[in-house]
Amino acid sequence: MLNELMTALQAVATLQNFLIMAAGIWGGVIIGAIPGMTGTMAVTLALPFTFYMDPVPSILLLVALYKGSTYGGSVSAILIRTPGTASAACTALDGYPLAQQGKAGKALNMALYSSVVGDFFSNISLIFLAAPLAILALKVGPPEYFMLMVFALTTVAGVSGNSLLMGLLSACFGLLLATAGEDMYGSFRFAFTGDMQAGLSVAPVLIGLFALPELIKLIVFRNPPKARAMALGDDRVSGKEFRGVAKTLFRGSFIGVILGAIPGIGPSAAAFFSYGSAQRSSPRGQNFGKGEIEGVAASESANNGACGATMIPLLALGVPGDVITGVMLGAFMIQGLTPGPLLFETNIHEVYMLFIGMLLSSVLLLFAGKFTMRIFTTIAKIPPTLLSPVVLLLCLFGIYAIGNSMFDVVVLLALGLVGFGMYLLDIPTAPFLIAFILGPMIEENLRRALATSRGDPMVLLSSPITWIFAALILFVVALTARREIGKANQRKAEAQ
Amino acid sequence: MKKILASVATTAVLAAGSVSAQDYPSEAITLVIPYGPGGASDLAGRALAESAGKFLDEPITVVNKPGAGGMNGARSVSQADPDGYTLLLARVGMALAPAVNPQVQTGWDDYSFVGSLEATPMILAVREGSEYGSVEELMAAVKENPGAMTYAASGPTAIDGFTVQALLSDAGLDPLADATIVPYKGGGALATALLGGHVDFLAIAAGSLMPHINSGDMKPLAVFSPERMDDLPDVPTVAELGYETAGQITGWSALYGPEGLPEEVQAKWDEVLGQVAEDETWLTLAERRGSISTVGEKDMPAYAESQYELFRGLAEEFGYLGN
Amino acid sequence: MTSTTLRGLGIALFFGIVIWVLIPGYVPKPAFLPGFALPPDFWPRVISIAGLVFGLIAAGLGLAGQGTPALPAEVAEDDTPMGTLLARLGLLVAAFVAFVLLVDVIGFLAAAILLTGAGILLTGERRLLAWGAGLALILPVCLYLFFTEALGTQFPPGLLFN
Numbered sequence: 001m002l003n004e005l006m007t008a009l010q011a012v013a014t015l016q017n018f019l020i021m022a023a024g025i026w027g028g029v030i031i032g033a034i035p036g037m038t039g040t041m042a043v044t045l046a047l048p049f050t051f052y053m054d055p056v057p058s059i060l061l062l063v064a065l066y067k068g069s070t071y072g073g074s075v076s077a078i079l080i081r082t083p084g085t086a087s088a089a090c091t092a093l094d095g096y097p098l099a100q101q102g103k104a105g106k107a108l109n110m111a112l113y114s115s116v117v118g119d120f121f122s123n124i125s126l127i128f129l130a131a132p133l134a135i136l137a138l139k140v141g142p143p144e145y146f147m148l149m150v151f152a153l154t155t156v157a158g159v160s161g162n163s164l165l166m167g168l169l170s171a172c173f174g175l176l177l178a179t180a181g182e183d184m185y186g187s188f189r190f191a192f193t194g195d196m197q198a199g200l201s202v203a204p205v206l207i208g209l210f211a212l213p214e215l216i217k218l219i220v221f222r223n224p225p226k227a228r229a230m231a232l233g234d235d236r237v238s239g240k241e242f243r244g245v246a247k248t249l250f251r252g253s254f255i256g257v258i259l260g261a262i263p264g265i266g267p268s269a270a271a272f273f274s275y276g277s278a279q280r281s282s283p284r285g286q287n288f289g290k291g292e293i294e295g296v297a298a299s300e301s302a303n304n305g306a307c308g309a310t311m312i313p314l315l316a317l318g319v320p321g322d323v324i325t326g327v328m329l330g331a332f333m334i335q336g337l338t339p340g341p342l343l344f345e346t347n348i349h350e351v352y353m354l355f356i357g358m359l360l361s362s363v364l365l366l367f368a369g370k371f372t373m374r375i376f377t378t379i380a381k382i383p384p385t386l387l388s389p390v391v392l393l394l395c396l397f398g399i400y401a402i403g404n405s406m407f408d409v410v411v412l413l414a415l416g417l418v419g420f421g422m423y424l425l426d427i428p429t430a431p432f433l434i435a436f437i438l439g440p441m442i443e444e445n446l447r448r449a450l451a452t453s454r455g456d457p458m459v460l461l462s463s464p465i466t467w468i469f470a471a472l473i474l475f476v477v478a479l480t481a482r483r484e485i486g487k488a489n490q491r492k493a494e495a496q
Numbered sequence: 497m498k499k500i501l502a503s504v505a506t507t508a509v510l511a512a513g514s515v516s517a518q519d520y521p522s523e524a525i526t527l528v529i530p531y532g533p534g535g536a537s538d539l540a541g542r543a544l545a546e547s548a549g550k551f552l553d554e555p556i557t558v559v560n561k562p563g564a565g566g567m568n569g570a571r572s573v574s575q576a577d578p579d580g581y582t583l584l585l586a587r588v589g590m591a592l593a594p595a596v597n598p599q600v601q602t603g604w605d606d607y608s609f610v611g612s613l614e615a616t617p618m619i620l621a622v623r624e625g626s627e628y629g630s631v632e633e634l635m636a637a638v639k640e641n642p643g644a645m646t647y648a649a650s651g652p653t654a655i656d657g658f659t660v661q662a663l664l665s666d667a668g669l670d671p672l673a674d675a676t677i678v679p680y681k682g683g684g685a686l687a688t689a690l691l692g693g694h695v696d697f698l699a700i701a702a703g704s705l706m707p708h709i710n711s712g713d714m715k716p717l718a719v720f721s722p723e724r725m726d727d728l729p730d731v732p733t734v735a736e737l738g739y740e741t742a743g744q745i746t747g748w749s750a751l752y753g754p755e756g757l758p759e760e761v762q763a764k765w766d767e768v769l770g771q772v773a774e775d776e777t778w779l780t781l782a783e784r785r786g787s788i789s790t791v792g793e794k795d796m797p798a799y800a801e802s803q804y805e806l807f808r809g810l811a812e813e814f815g816y817l818g819n
Numbered sequence: 820m821t822s823t824t825l826r827g828l829g830i831a832l833f834f835g836i837v838i839w840v841l842i843p844g845y846v847p848k849p850a851f852l853p854g855f856a857l858p859p860d861f862w863p864r865v866i867s868i869a870g871l872v873f874g875l876i877a878a879g880l881g882l883a884g885q886g887t888p889a890l891p892a893e894v895a896e897d898d899t900p901m902g903t904l905l906a907r908l909g910l911l912v913a914a915f916v917a918f919v920l921l922v923d924v925i926g927f928l929a930a931a932i933l934l935t936g937a938g939i940l941l942t943g944e945r946r947l948l949a950w951g952a953g954l955a956l957i958l959p960v961c962l963y964l965f966f967t968e969a970l971g972t973q974f975p976p977g978l979l980f981n
Binding site: 524526555557559581582596597599643652653672673676677811814815816817818 | 849970
């Protein structure tokens with residue numbers, strides 16, 4: 001093995017490969033950081049280039065773009081509350097308040113370090129644990145999936161702000177909206193117009209709900225005082241702070257790797273999951289959502305942790321877990337390589353080259369992130385009265401370009417108004433988004449499980465994995481109920 | 497203010513360019529893929545864009561418009577301007593969906609049929625180690641315990657659902673109730689469901705299954721294709737096995753445009769598709785994704801109609817159209 | 820009735836409409852639903868019933884003098900007259916609608932320029948108008964060129980320029 005590793009190292013360590021990966025990472029960070037442009041877009045755009053490249057560099061380019069854009073999404077999430085990708089939505093919850101407190105640099109650095117740590121862990125797991133993790137992932141059937149996703153949904157309790165009830169209602173709105181469009185059995189739900197038959201895409205809903213209300217607030221209330229404090233100021237992450245979140249980083253990376261390895265879950269659900277568990281176990285849990293650096297660490301370590309891990313089912317089993325690895329599978333096939341168990345026998349040289357390249361990409365991510373951060377933090381100097389309309393403009397172009405669709409643009413603007421309405425009614429928007437993303441996974445797996453059991457609900461408790469998650473769900477529900485009762489009693493005591 | 501408006505107008509005019517059929521194509525062509533990135537249709541579309549782009553002297557931009565079982569992208573192209581700058585990578589779904597789902601508004605013939613592209617065989621497979629060694633054994637097992645056997649498909653009205661349902665119907669079974677469909681989205685998820693043992697069998701596009709068949713994790717029982725596949729010479733086609741309706745089902749791709757394409761555009765594409773048919777890039781890429789190039793070989797309007805009629809008949813027989 | 824109660828009732832009403840009007844009207848049960856399958860309306864119905872119940876609880880809490888107020892503190896403290904606030908919101912909504920309608924007429928680029936300009940004016944920016952005008956004109960053109968040239972995106976050209 002050592003010998004093979006050395007020859008692979010020699011083959012991969014060329015200036016050309018290095019440049020390709022650096023370009024991929026940096027391009028990914030920039031694309032991810034631009035509101036309305038997504039990692040999927042970056043990877044699909046690069047696909048035709050790989051037709052003319054050697055197998056290993058072409059896959060490395062796609063991987064680099066994926067990782068870069070996953071981190072990049074956090075930059076705009078922190079600076080302008082516009083998550084570049086859905087997996088950065090929880091990053092915005094704490095990152096943006098931090099930026100408003102004048103700690104944008106600190107949040108960006110923490111996001112970068114967490115991303116690199118998560119990324120490193122997922123690479124290591126990919127290299128050493130691919131086979132066992134892949135076997136575990138295959139065991140996850142519809143009932144296990146359902147329980148896992150319901151557990152991820154309990155994060156809603158943690159992002160509900162000062163009223164759990166409003167958080168739950170917000171989640172109901174999100175779950176309901178996600179049912180619009182094509183049903184899994186092929187009929188159409190809530191298809192008021194032809195466009196609605198396809199349902200609503202994540203990107204316009206995400207950006208409409210998070211970014212646009214900031215602009216509308218600015219226009220209606222015209223008091224952007226907090227934003228003015230957004231100087232970089234306190235921008236270093238101190239050693240003490242880093243040690244303080246070390247546990248969260250490990251847990252986030254672990255969650256990311258496990259969930260990333262299960263096909264179909266992906267970085268967004270992993271980030272929500274990790275944010276929820278960090279908030280429940282942190283002594284500063286009450287401060288989550290108000291500018292807690294640990295929240296940024298939880299979210300970013302998990303989404304980048306999931307990023308590399310989505311390669312596990314792809315390489316070990318030959319099954320893509322999400323859209324991006326689907327594109328990579330296409331790239332492999334175009335190159336005449338077939339991912340799967342056979343790849344490790346027939347193309348072990350290429351596999352090792354890929355592994356070494358991916359390890360290198362973690363390092364490159366650190367430098368690319370540092371470099372890009374400098375450029376993007378200058379936008380903190382632009383007055384919000386000019387910046388907000390410009391963000392809207394970027395979103396319009398980006399969202400249109402994803403599917404050449406004016407309908408998506410209409411959804412973006414409409415959801416912006418919905419988000420503003422929710423702000424006025426003091427209904428938190430984060431549960432809406434989390435529910436919107438997790439909803440289809442919950443519903444589809446419930447219906448799949450019941451189809452295989454021919455309607456017997458006990459199928460949902462048919463394996464040890466489901467028992468564990470059912471117990472965890474009960475635990476969290478009980479914990480939340482206790483906390484709510486405590487809060488109610490406290491309010492009563494204060495009122496008297 | 498007038499000045500500003502004037503400059504805006506000038507940029508817009510410059511950017512939009514002048515469009516006329518004589519010098520087609522004078523700008524980039526958008527090829528809409530009605531499914532998500534990474535799948536068989538996406539790869540076919542991107543390969544076509546690469547190959548045809550060379551002969552057109554203008555790039556082809558690929559846009560994925562997934563949703564509504566492929567009909568979202570298809571609908572948007574059928575409603576686009578018929579100037580030749582918006583085209584559709586059509587799949588069998590464009591003939592299937594209007595035939596079986598009354599909610600679908602876009603008809604099978606609401607397009608201009610530019611030309612056929614490829615045939616994509618589908619494979620009926622079970623997991624390696626499964627006790628079923630042939631289609632006959634599988635059908636017998638379904639018959640023995642109605643409803644107990646499960647199969648994965650994109651949906652009852654999707655092509656990979658129809659493969660199984662037609663087979664069941666040919667075997668004298670109830671296509672909806674005797675084997676239970678478990679819907680999944682996308683070739684990767686479908687293959688995973690079988691690999692993980694969450695369903696008993698499936699019959700989906702060859703491209704998603706070949707890797708697992710080659711690695712020995714799946715066992716092919718039959719192919720849905722007019723002829724046997726070169727890669728699987730020992731696996732019979734369903735028609736050979738005597739399943740008549742199922743034997744007519746296969747996957748295909750074609751190039752469609754909005755209804756009423758100018759003749760110049762069609763002529764240009766006839767020429768370009770002729771070159772694509774012999775293009776090395778196109779042929780290699782087709783082989784690698786497990787499909788058979790049929791560029792320009794089929795009389796597309798007639799073929800699409802026959803496919804529509806086939807599925808319409810099946811839908812009526814299965815009682816999918818309601819009342 | 821307090822704003823908290825009204826908010827709860829409003830939400831309950833919304834979910835009520837979904838349950839009794841939208842689901843029966845717009846969630847058909849197709850004939851091709853196989854033997855063992857939860858129908859398409861199952862999940863939306865479960866969610867809406869939960870939403871209805873939560874909404875009624877919220878209204879009940881409001882009546883009991885509990886629950887969180889239906890307006891964030893910083894908005895409640897804002898002393899701008901309601902009419903002005905509504906006018907600003909109305910103008911913004913009008914700008915959004917105008918954008919969507921204008922795309923078909925004058926094209927995506929020109930409409931985006933107008934919307935950005937309107938956005939800057941609506942934020943109340945008056946000192947940096949030259950910057951604003953420059954941004955509203957140059958940035959959309961740059962974005963337009965980037966997307967059309969680098970990514971090959973084709974934006975609606977509009978009737979006027981076609």
